[in-house]
Amino acid sequence: MKVLFKRPESLSATPTHYCPGCTHGVVHRLIAEVIDELELRERTVGIAPVGCSVLAFNYFNFDFQQSAHGRAPAVATGIKRARPDLIVFAYQGDGDLASIGMSEIIHAANRGEKFTVVFINNAIYGMTGGQMAPTTMPGQVTTTTPMGRDVKDVGYPVRMCELIASLRTPAFVERVAVHNPKQVINARRALKQAFIHQRDNVCFTFVEFLSTCPTNWGFSPIQATKWLEENMLPYYPVKNFKIPENTGG
């Protein structure tokens, strides 16, 4: 019998705690598929952030470190500098990476640390219950912006890919989405490219995933997808921002 679909070896059998319609599960699976495909599982170390994906170490089937809030790029730096033969990725949400961890991500990127960052941007704090994130959209209602995000008061959302791509050192920077099959296929391609660049010791690689949070947005999963398309896609364009010099991608 030909197997058409199975759980990647890099995913554990543990059911996740993620809410219905949340895209963490999709992104976890993509990472696992890519690591399996590139045969990297036995030398991969993931880093879990603080936030909804704090328990990511339960869902993957390889070595993991759990990091302090926002410090995953510092932890990844330590692992990669200690053992450059390992494949290392930091998995971070937008509060973790773009707020409390802004310093760590920018400097790791600028040093050209040879690991991969998977950045989940759902425009809100998930685990703490739906507060404003640096990536929250103008006018978006959250528990700490009950009248909607007022850009005159707290500024515009941070575009991390654009920020990181403005640095000279980082090699591969791409924003993707996973709200429909076409986008998932594209996201998988970008993610695989990032891990290939890391495997080939090219440079720092960064992939941002536009994600949904139906629970804290207060929508059904289908409404959330529509909200992402209408509000996030125009502000956060899905595209490649940087490819390594002299590799053609």
Place this chain on the structure above:
Amino acid sequence: MGRILMKGNEAIAESAVRAGGLWYFGYPITPQSEIGEYLARRMPEVGGVFLQIESEVAVANVLYGAAGAGVRAWSSSSSPGISLMMEGVSYMAAAELPCVIVNIVRCGPGLGGILPSQGDYFQAVKGGGHGDYRCMVLAPSSVQEAVDLMPLAFDRADRYRNPVIILGDGMIGQMMEPVEFKEQVFPPLLPKDWATTGCKGRKPNVINSLYLDPREEEKLNFKLAAKYDEMKKKELKYEGYRTDRELDCLLVSYGTTARVCKTAIQRLEEEKIRAGLLRPITLFPFPEEKIYELAQQAKFVLSVEMSTGQMVDDVRLAVGRTKPVYFFGRAGGMVPSPEEVIEVVKKYVDGGGR
């Protein structure tokens, strides 16, 4: 190799390299920047890693990652920088990761100044960061002793899977003294089979400090406490100076101030005042039994520090109400002189230990 003249900071760096501390991550801060500068030159010669990191907040988390990957990672800083490291130190204590952190203490609080102080005693010995943990704390009082304690610090960090702090001060870091790098042999260590080195041929390893189930978190807390109790039984280090006799005064002092006390004790002999010194080398664990024991030979106890009174709390706990415990300290970068210590001792001797 014979004795050579070296600055404290550079000698500490060289000793760490020889002890296998080949992964150094740091951020410049006076009065310890020579440690990083020395290693920036030295690490390439020995195949080690020197990396300047963007902040001490990040440094401690880089140590977490490197230690979790199974290598001997360490850093150094001075007081304000050590405060920034406390987040990562708490996480390392919780995740049971070994690391060595050298604190060349400067005066504070706040930005303070760049001169020597012992004002970080509480932070070093009582945990320092959030949560219920302790670091092992070693306090050298000479450049040679700092050199000798580095290999021990790395060994004990690995043995207990716990952060170890070398609590120096600006004087230890900045002065030059003759040093000898002596080979030290330790019993074999267990393999680091918990490290995240890739899961080939085994189940995945996870380095973690998150326990949502209170029963599990309590289990961790008591496991750590048992480890600290073991340190108290096995790791006490101290030096007694002229304590093998009845004493008018027992001085308790560590690091640079202990040297001042020794000079004071010698001069007090000329005035027929018998003083002795107990110098803790481990500040955690603290030699409380020894201090109690020696206090019984003395009329009173005097804690001498470069602070407004920190270690004296632990001295009082050790001595209880069995003898009077007094305090003398200079602060803010002022180093006590032997004359000042002599004067204070004489004041209490004349007062009959009252």
